[in-house]
Amino acid sequence: MKLKTMLLATTLIAAPLIAAPLSSQAQTFNPPPVTGPYVSFGGGGNFLQNEHIVGANGNTSDASLASHFGGVAVGALGYGLGNGLRLEFEGDYRHNGFSSGKNFGYPAGAGGGETKFGPMFNVVYDLTGLIPSFPYVAPYAGVGVGYQWTRLNSFHTYNDATGFPRQFSDDSRGALAYQAIIGAVIPFRFLPQLATTIEYRFLGTADRSYDATVETAPGVADTNGRVKLGNDFNHALLIGIRYDFGAPTPPPPAAPSPVAVPAPAAARSYLVFFDWDKATLTDRARAIVKEAADNSTRVQYTRIEVNGYTDTSGTPRYNVGLSERRARAVAGELIRDGVPQNAIDIHGLGETHLLVSTGPGVREPQNRRVEIIVR
Template identity: 45%
Template structure:
């Protein structure tokens, strides 16, 4: 057990070095989908109340399985402040290895398959690194546990029983720079079936049954997570070329200010109204681009404020897309605690500096 944990820790620490060129990590905002798979290590299961015919015996048993695999897929929603909620479906498979009754073991055939759903909650941590986003999560759900052709000695079981299930998750995500919204994930999961299950079968041709206790699984998974409706990053502007004839002066840009609560990137009802007005005006005027620039006040560290200003700008951009603005027309900028609207010293919570500016060009 300790070796597996050490291996997981070493993998987590080494992974950032291999992908240090990845895009800046940001909290998930809006809907997303994910898919993962990995290695499943199942604990042995204890069985009791073994029945032969109509006789309850004092026999006890241990069911041992080989290491197997698991796959999972989920749809979820990120709230832009680090919290996420999702609905997940999964499948776990392990081949049977041995059935040991009263200390005597027989090699077994068949496999155990579990499948079901979980409702999960996650929190993503912003630790100030541009390529690494750790997270923790927990879930509760229901799993169907299928004994498929468990045959060992004179015993045979081939049944499916359900159980309440729960899980704990620790992971890290790595944004992939060339696909906006896509992140690779590495996770450790602890998955458990909370209820005992009664399985019917046969012993030497006669009816038999046994009651199997709780089950625990340790999993190491890799996967991909894709955030939908992610505005594409703005490429560097090409060097200007001198025009032979002076171009007419452009129309003055129109600016909208969206303000935020302290240390928040979620939109207030008033902010939603302002964004809606900006989206409407962009359709009725000759607008080619919408500059969306995020700012913070001077409370907090510069590194944290830089990330917070980006989350605010992304939240506004996502709402503009919801209000009908094309993603290709949106350019996102994050300026942190620079360019203060109201000049202050460090560590000052100034409401007018916690803003996003939408400029119609």
């Protein structure tokens, strides 16, 4: 079985297995930006646009080669910077068989195929923060540059009526390449390190000139002939998997937090709310913090607790860090308003102790808060 056939068959068999967790994603959180290393693999089908044959004067002729659909496989090592940007080093493989010749001036047949493979360096940006209307998937887009080796495998063209002229090539050439990527990642609900990926990729390569044998008549052959192909434009659809080494494993059921003791009746509390995935104070939030700071000077207090919380739209690990950043932002504002730093206890409690009870993956404004408790 040819490799391209194996790739297509493997993709068709694997697709329902890879996509199986999608039916359980209705309660999935909004995936946070990738932080740290990851690996990804994908496979699928590709379509190669007609390749023009470049004439001796360097101009693109009307003659072109049509191709069959082919297979594609991609593997990448990547690193997420935590701010939406990801850097990837990728290796790819594509194959297409030639089906016929177009606009040769005679009825032209074609056979053999073209194989492309090589390294690419990609810059990808996760669009979750820019497109918040996607609650169950994390869309992304990227661009890449690199180098592709392109090999003609038993390539030949011929006059379908008379047999001549004919040309043959089994040569390899390299060329600079570039690509654009649009995709989406869908995390597995109970294993956030692993995710399904669905991608469209456009790959282009520059002109290549191959050694060829050209026969103009029976027994008349030029073994030093050349065939030059114009820009190679390839469109691919892939489904794959990604493993994120920086994603947290689902935590065990949490025991009651010892620091989350309800405030006694004599304590005063103030709530400061935040925008989604933000730890910056609004003008209204600063006014509430100022009120808490002013009131703390009018009563005899022992401690001031600053407890940060989030909603459930991120991973537990990410939410703990976000809640702590919110608590520190409020504590910093209290200090600026005259509260002694040594009087403040800061806690980041993540998505625990929700004001509004929700399932996972819900952006609830009332749960994105910091509570100031003056004891």
